[in-house]
Amino acid sequence: MDIAIIGASGYAGGDLIRLLLTHKEADIVCATSRKLAGTPVTKDHIHLKNLIDLEYSNPDIEKIDADFAFLAVPHTAAMQYAGKLKECGIKTVDFSADYRLPREIYEKTYGVKHSDYFKAPYGIPELHRKDVKNADFVANPGCFPTGATLAAAPVAKLAHTIIYDSKSGVSGAGDSISETTHFPNVAENILPYKITAHRHLPEMRQEAAFLESKANVYFTPHLLPAIRGIITTAHILFNEPMELEMIQKLYQDFYKNEHFVRLQPAKLGGVRGSNFCDINFELENDGTRLVAVSAIDNLVKGAAGQAVQNMNIMCGFDEAEGLRMPGMFP
Numbered sequence: 001m002d003i004a005i006i007g008a009s010g011y012a013g014g015d016l017i018r019l020l021l022t023h024k025e026a027d028i029v030c031a032t033s034r035k036l037a038g039t040p041v042t043k044d045h046i047h048l049k050n051l052i053d054l055e056y057s058n059p060d061i062e063k064i065d066a067d068f069a070f071l072a073v074p075h076t077a078a079m080q081y082a083g084k085l086k087e088c089g090i091k092t093v094d095f096s097a098d099y100r101l102p103r104e105i106y107e108k109t110y111g112v113k114h115s116d117y118f119k120a121p122y123g124i125p126e127l128h129r130k131d132v133k134n135a136d137f138v139a140n141p142g143c144f145p146t147g148a149t150l151a152a153a154p155v156a157k158l159a160h161t162i163i164y165d166s167k168s169g170v171s172g173a174g175d176s177i178s179e180t181t182h183f184p185n186v187a188e189n190i191l192p193y194k195i196t197a198h199r200h201l202p203e204m205r206q207e208a209a210f211l212e213s214k215a216n217v218y219f220t221p222h223l224l225p226a227i228r229g230i231i232t233t234a235h236i237l238f239n240e241p242m243e244l245e246m247i248q249k250l251y252q253d254f255y256k257n258e259h260f261v262r263l264q265p266a267k268l269g270g271v272r273g274s275n276f277c278d279i280n281f282e283l284e285n286d287g288t289r290l291v292a293v294s295a296i297d298n299l300v301k302g303a304a305g306q307a308v309q310n311m312n313i314m315c316g317f318d319e320a321e322g323l324r325m326p327g328m329f330p
């Protein structure tokens, strides 16, 4: 299947190429970058040298001859291309936030007018597999909402409050340099940011509602002195005391057929480079608070890997195709 990657020079686009190179059905025929058009993909993605022979091109959608596309461009840029890809009949997974939320909530959260809105399934396959399967355009979720939602999903319905406390590696901010991501500001530090009002909170609330949870949902992200990975500690508060056995059964049942969710200690070293989400939990002595911890690689289960998982579902391929790489430890 011929594949186009719009925004292939970024971190998420680069990781997508890495994964697709091992995919039996995928043949990357187009990789765009406006800044690097006309130069080899391996000029900046030097880790891919001898593995891909392709030059960057400009994102001229009308000229793209592909069966499937990934939009790995920033939010507000994706909406410039999404409709055209639809018109050309090219199935697409969008990495950006442009189609993850209802229009009004998107516009309020991102402070922009949406210029080409349509509804798309929210691509956490473990929750929305049926909708993804029938879609020709899927909104890949944010990295924080993926790890957070998976941590709480089996018990969200029972909670009155869920507090997500997440820590992310710096690659989550993309490849542009800013004061926040400057080495001396990140190293030997854990930096809380957008402490009560991060743009991913509406996605987390949307998914809690989908899970029939009436819980109040809160979120605080932190920047970690790491390159990849997100650890989310979910504090899940119940009205009634819960029994550990029941909680264990809820998690086991919810994830029993899910290859990419593993109930085991959540550590970055267990998931780095892989599409897995590891989850473990402990119940407070009095049974009223569950602390569930999840670990994902923000660029894989939080972006490119989940996008490939969605493509596999949309195209009827084995869901794990191109995603069989284990985590990198140590």
Ligand SMILES: NC(=O)C1=CN([C@@H]2O[C@H](COP(=O)(O)OP(=O)(O)OC[C@H]3O[C@@H](n4cnc5c(N)ncnc54)[C@H](OP(=O)(O)O)[C@@H]3O)[C@@H](O)[C@H]2O)C=CC1
Residues within 6 Å of the ligand: 006, 007, 008, 009, 010, 011, 012, 013, 032, 033, 034, 035, 036, 059, 071, 072, 073, 074, 075, 077, 095, 096, 097, 141, 142, 143, 171, 172, 173, 174, 175, 176, 298, 299, 302, 303
């Ligand atoms: N980094 C992460 O962990 C995650 C990222 N995402 C999402 O994935 C997308 C890409 O993120 P990331 O790789 O980190 O970002 P980067 O900034 O690293 O890369 C952005 C890519 O998009 C291209 N681009 C930027 N603006 C435009 C435009 N207007 N038109 C066409 N191409 C454009 C850039 O190339 P050029 O400017 O040369 O055209 C580059 O290839 C974003 O929507 C992000 O929110 C989602 C989950 C996790």
Ligand SMILES: CC(=O)N[C@@H](CCC(=O)OP(=O)(O)O)C(=O)O
Residues within 6 Å of the ligand: 095, 096, 097, 141, 142, 143, 144, 168, 169, 170, 171, 172, 173, 174, 221, 223
């Ligand atoms: C560490 C860091 O800066 N993370 C980014 C989110 C990562 C991400 O890519 O989310 P989207 O797909 O919604 O852009 C942030 O906090 O905005």
